[in-house]
Amino acid sequence: MFPPLAGRKPSGATLAAFRRALLQWFAAKRRALPWRKSRDPYHIWVAEIMLQQTRIAAVIPYYEQFLERFPTIAELARSDEAEVLGLWSGLGYYQRARNLQRAAREIVELHGGKFPRDAEVARTLPGIGVYTLAAVLSIAYGKPLAALDGNIARVLARLGAVRSPLRDPQTRRKLQEEAQRLLASGNPGDWNQAFMELGETVCTPRAPRCEECPMARWCRARGMELQNEIPTKRILREGIRVTLAAAVLCDPRGETLLLRSPGRHDAVLFSRLRQFPAIEIIGDMRDGVREEAKPRATTQIRNYLRDELGLPKLLKKSFRQLPALRHAVTFRDVVLLPVLVRVARLPRHSEGEAVPLQDVPHMPISSATRKIARAALTALAGSSNQARN
DNA sequence: AAGGCGGGGTG
DNA sequence: CACCCAGCCTT
Numbered sequence: 001m002f003p004p005l006a007g008r009k010p011s012g013a014t015l016a017a018f019r020r021a022l023l024q025w026f027a028a029k030r031r032a033l034p035w036r037k038s039r040d041p042y043h044i045w046v047a048e049i050m051l052q053q054t055r056i057a058a059v060i061p062y063y064e065q066f067l068e069r070f071p072t073i074a075e076l077a078r079s080d081e082a083e084v085l086g087l088w089s090g091l092g093y094y095q096r097a098r099n100l101q102r103a104a105r106e107i108v109e110l111h112g113g114k115f116p117r118d119a120e121v122a123r124t125l126p127g128i129g130v131y132t133l134a135a136v137l138s139i140a141y142g143k144p145l146a147a148l149d150g151n152i153a154r155v156l157a158r159l160g161a162v163r164s165p166l167r168d169p170q171t172r173r174k175l176q177e178e179a180q181r182l183l184a185s186g187n188p189g190d191w192n193q194a195f196m197e198l199g200e201t202v203c204t205p206r207a208p209r210c211e212e213c214p215m216a217r218w219c220r221a222r223g224m225e226l227q228n229e230i231p232t233k234r235i236l237r238e239g240i241r242v243t244l245a246a247a248v249l250c251d252p253r254g255e256t257l258l259l260r261s262p263g264r265h266d267a268v269l270f271s272r273l274r275q276f277p278a279i280e281i282i283g284d285m286r287d288g289v290r291e292e293a294k295p296r297a298t299t300q301i302r303n304y305l306r307d308e309l310g311l312p313k314l315l316k317k318s319f320r321q322l323p324a325l326r327h328a329v330t331f332r333d334v335v336l337l338p339v340l341v342r343v344a345r346l347p348r349h350s351e352g353e354a355v356p357l358q359d360v361p362h363m364p365i366s367s368a369t370r371k372i373a374r375a376a377l378t379a380l381a382g383s384s385n386q387a388r389n
Numbered sequence: 390a391a392g393g394c395g396g397g398g399t400g
Numbered sequence: 401c402a403c404c405c406a407g408c409c410t411t
Contacts, residue, residue, distance in 0.1 A: 052407045058397065092395030095409075129408045150406050167406090169390075205405065206400070234405085237392075271395070330394055367396060 018218055019184040019191070025214035026194030029201070034063055036193075041115035041140035042073050048135045049096050049127060056200070062091050074113050077104040085273065085364035092367070094271050099127030117141050130176075139189035146179035147192040148172075151199025157231040158203060161220035166231045237331045244269060245297035245337045246278040247305060248357070248376040249346055256357040256376075257346050258365075263304065269329055271366035274353070276373075279304050281337070297321060297337040309347045318342045322375050327368040338372045340379055 030036075033056065035047035046066060050059045066087050070076040076084070081101060088097035103125040107113060115136065116122040123133050134145035148156075153166045156175050164171040184191040202213050208227050210216050221230045244265055249257045258274040261267075265280040279300055281293040298319045305311040318341055325336040346354050355363070357380075360373035 049407095053394090053405075054396075055398065055405090090396080092397090093407090095394070096407090099408085127408070131407060153406095204399095206403095236404090268394075328396065330392095 015182070018182070018215070021214045022194050022198065023184065023187075023190065026190065026197060030193075030197070034060055039140055041136060043067065044140045045115055045132075045136050046100070048132050049100050050091065052096060052132070053093060054091060058091065062087070072113075073104045073107050073115070076101055077108040082364055086362070089273075089364045090367050090370060092271075094273065094366075096127060102126045103128065115140065117143075119143065119145065135192060138192050142187070142189060144183060144185045144188045146176070146183040146188070147196070148176050148179045149196060149199075151196045151203075152179055152192075154205065154231055155195060155199045155203045155215075158208070158221035158227055159215065159219050161224055161226060161230060163230060163232060165234060167234060239331050239333050241333050241335070242266070242269065243281040243293040243335045243337065244278050245281055245293075245301045245339055246276040246372050247301045247339050247341050248276055248372060249305075249341045249343050250357060250376070250380070251343055251346050251354075254357055255346060255354045256360065257309075257349070258353050258355055258360070258363075258369075259349065260351045260353065263308070266332075269327075269332070269334060270368055271329075273365050273369070274363065275365065275369050276338075277301075277305065277309060293335070294321065294324070294337060298339055301339050301341070305341065305347075309349055309352075311343065311347045314341065314343065320379070322379050325368075325371045325375060327371065329368075334368065336368060336372060338375050340376055 033047075035043055038044070047059070047063055050063055050066075069087055070079060070084075079101070081098065084097050084101045085094060088094060091097075106125060107115060111121070116125075117137070119133060119137055122128055122137065123130075128136075131147055131149050134143075134147040135149075137143035138145050138147060150166075153172075153175050156162070156178055157166060160178070162171065162175070166172070166175070179195075198213070198215070202209050203215075206228075210219070210222050210227055213219070213222075216222050219227070221227045242265075257277065259277055260274055262270065262272075262275065263278050265278055270278070281296055281300060298316075298321055302314065302316075302319065306313060320340040320342075322338040322340060325338065327334040327336055346352075357373065357377060361370050361377075365373075
């Protein structure tokens with residue numbers, strides 16, 4: 001079913017050549033990534049959690065800052081969740097950070113502060129699923145567990161010309177078995193990383209570089225010129241479009257108001273983290289008419305601030321609409337319409353908090369909130385420059 | 390078994 | 401720009 005054993009009796013020699021080809025390629029091309037400097041299970045674990053659904057380039061700076069602040073499991077366990085989220089801010093999938101810290105506390109309380117070696121024990125930790133378990137235990141402890149992530153699944157699917165969808169549970173099982181069978185048990189950590197790195201750099205989702213691929217001679221998809229058709233495209237939930245207006249209040253001291261709970265919009269749009277007051281601009285939002293939301297944004301924000309935040313009536317000239325921003329939240333495509341609002345005093349609000357606008361980009365917030373804060377800071381810097389000139 | 394959770398890279 | 405990517409948890 002899969003090369004190198006496809007259609008023939010399992011041949012030890014072929015399998016050995018297959019493994020040698022990949023390991024030699026990895027030895028030559030292996031990138032010097034921060035988490036590869038270490039075998040500390042904690043370091044590997046943090047890296048693997050950050051790398052879930054997230055590209056290497058995005059992870060590197062977060063990884064280094066995170067370990068600098070939380071050098072040990074014990075340090076992570078005794079920190080505030082808010083600080084952990086602060087260091088995660090911008091990386092997305094914030095539940096990962098919460099689980100990471102919960103697991104750290106569990107490790108300190110139940111496992112003597114060391115990441116468990118036992119697979120069944122480690123698997124019970126929050127945030128440790130089948131993939132992460134195999135990755136951490138193989139890399140940190142040399143356990144012979146085959147990792148199956150998206151990269152490896154794609155490589156295996158191409159090697160074996162598997163046409164069924166990768167997320168199909170039956171296919172998944174088949175691929176997991178195959179990965180386990182191919183695993184080079186001499187150094188499972190290197191093997192898993194070699195496989196993933198091949199998927200990331202050569203056997204890419206689109207336009208795979210088959211000419212550079214050390215495994216091309218074993219690849220059935222390549223042989224059938226199906227490398228661009230396999231794996232089959234995943235059917236994604238249809239996206240929806242959302243338009244939000246967000247108010248960046250600004251008092252004379254440069255302070256702004258953040259809310260702990262959402263305004264009139266879906267809470268997930270700011271990852272349930274602190275956010276600017278915001279409302280969804282309802283209206284006919286079919287394709288092509290989103291432009292109509294822009295004039296409505298200021299009016300609706302103005303009403304919202306008055307009715308629900310108890311802000312006194314403000315003059316129209318206190319409002320300044322900034323250029324629209326785009327943001328994505330899983331299947332939602334969000335257009336953000338930031339509105340800068342000059343106020344004499346920030347309103348009191350039970351869920352509100354006054355903070356210097358300057359500080360907002362460094363707080364535990366979603367990227368959407370950061371984008372809005374940066375847009376506002378840029379606009380303010382621009383207008384003060386104009387005033388000086 | 391299916392759906393939800395971010396964000397950024399790529400062609 | 402539009403399109404693409406994916407591990408874990410909850411329901």
